[in-house]
Amino acid sequence: MRALGLKPKPGNSGVVEFRANNRQLYAANLWLRTASRVLVRIASFKATDFNHLQSRADEIDWTTWIADGYAPEFRVTANKSALYHTAAIAQRLHQIVGPPSMGEPTQPFVVRFDRDVATVSVDAGGTPLSHRGWRTDLGVAPIRPTMAAAMLLASGWDGTTPLADPFCGCGTIAIEAALMARNLPPGGIRRFAFQTWPDFEPGAWASVNAGAKGQSADGGDGGSIPLVEASDRDPAAVAATMANAERAGVADSMKIEKRLVSHLTGHEGEGLMVSNPPYGKRVGDGDLEPLYKRFGAVLRERRPRWALTVVVPDRKLGRALDGRLAPVASFGHGGLRVSVLNRPGGTPELDPEVRSGSADLPDAPTS
Ligand SMILES: C[S@@+](CC[C@H](N)C(=O)[O-])C[C@H]1O[C@@H](n2cnc3c(N)ncnc32)[C@H](O)[C@@H]1O
Numbered sequence: 001m002r003a004l005g006l007k008p009k010p011g012n013s014g015v016v017e018f019r020a021n022n023r024q025l026y027a028a029n030l031w032l033r034t035a036s037r038v039l040v041r042i043a044s045f046k047a048t049d050f051n052h053l054q055s056r057a058d059e060i061d062w063t064t065w066i067a068d069g070y071a072p073e074f075r076v077t078a079n080k081s082a083l084y085h086t087a088a089i090a091q092r093l094h095q096i097v098g099p100p101s102m103g104e105p106t107q108p109f110v111v112r113f114d115r116d117v118a119t120v121s122v123d124a125g126g127t128p129l130s131h132r133g134w135r136t137d138l139g140v141a142p143i144r145p146t147m148a149a150a151m152l153l154a155s156g157w158d159g160t161t162p163l164a165d166p167f168c169g170c171g172t173i174a175i176e177a178a179l180m181a182r183n184l185p186p187g188g189i190r191r192f193a194f195q196t197w198p199d200f201e202p203g204a205w206a207s208v209n210a211g212a213k214g215q216s217a218d219g220g221d222g223g224s225i226p227l228v229e230a231s232d233r234d235p236a237a238v239a240a241t242m243a244n245a246e247r248a249g250v251a252d253s254m255k256i257e258k259r260l261v262s263h264l265t266g267h268e269g270e271g272l273m274v275s276n277p278p279y280g281k282r283v284g285d286g287d288l289e290p291l292y293k294r295f296g297a298v299l300r301e302r303r304p305r306w307a308l309t310v311v312v313p314d315r316k317l318g319r320a321l322d323g324r325l326a327p328v329a330s331f332g333h334g335g336l337r338v339s340v341l342n343r344p345g346g347t348p349e350l351d352p353e354v355r356s357g358s359a360d361l362p363d364a365p366t367s
Pocket of ligand 1: 170173
């Protein structure tokens with residue numbers, strides 16, 4: 001946010017408030033890699049009964065946010081409030097603003113009641129910002145692109161050293177990395193709800209987009225950025241990664257191949273290995289510890305100076321992978337609490353596993 005010239009106010013976990021003009025609002029939607037959505041607050045008022053709610057909702061100029069042919073959609077939550085029936089609140093708002101969609105596209109509004117105070121916001125993206133537009137081929141257990149971007153930011157990677165994901169699935173982490181390294185916006189190929197708003201400023205949007213092209217780190221051809229490798233044992237995952245990378249416009253910065261993690265090639269310099277290895281509860285069966293141990297041993301043997309960042313469902317697997325990994329973030333994902341673990345690179349150490357030859361063990365069947 002600061003890189004965009006925005007001033008985030010200190011606040012609650014999960015929400016960052018800021019003031020913005022239209023141009024900054026457009027840029028926030030286009031550029032914020034880890035935000036789920038950008039909401040514009042349009043009203044805040046106290047309402048303890050439906051009459052009160054209706055009269056306050058009547059004062060809002062909804063036409064600013066809803067284009068012809070669009071239907072309002074209300075996502076309501078209520079906490080410790082006299083008005084607590086969220087479906088009834090949405091129904092009353094539809095009576096004032098317009099009927100729910102009968103197949104038309106929708107403009108989502110978020111209505112939060114907290115201790116009788118209603119906060120009404122409009123979702124400037126329309127669909128969540130994790131919907132990048134390029135990820136139409138999904139693998140077995142994909143990670144959200146916003147979470148992949150959070151892992152990359154938490155790793156401290158600056159986009160100047162090579163990067164590899166040897167369990168790439170449909171390529172989410174590697175594609176987000178290629179976008180970051182090329183300084184391309186995460187939302188560069190999608191549309192946003194604000195583009196339909198009656199007060200949309202096409203000139204401001206064009207200049208935000210032109211700025212994005214001008215900032216591209218490689219002049220647009222992927223030539224000068226470090227190589228981003230994506231590999232997976234599953235040919236369908238490899239095909240999905242290729243299709244997604246093409247759509248994202250970063251395929252020419254990537255090397256995408258079918259490969260077992262135990263066949264990782266050697267590299268003497270520094271780099272970042274960043275991955276979301278198989279989760280016991282989501283991909284395959286059985287004990288995953290041998291696979292994590294082998295991944296760690298192969299990495300220490302073949303890419304001894306590389307840093308490592310992984311997302312794991314339990315710390316025990318992290319320890320099996322590498323005893324030097326430390327937690328840097330955690331989040332909810334697919335009903336699990338997962339941790340992002342990191343260890344810096346550049347400091348090769350003698351590895352008993354490699355000396356005893358366990359890095360050469362064949363890959364166990366995991367999926
Ligand atoms: C949790 S998924 C990765 C999902 C990915 N982050 C995404 O967003 O699509 C784990 C992947 O590891 C792959 N895999 C499992 N065992 C492997 C091995 N021994 N070598 C290489 N890939 C493997 C699976 O095919 C699967 O695609």
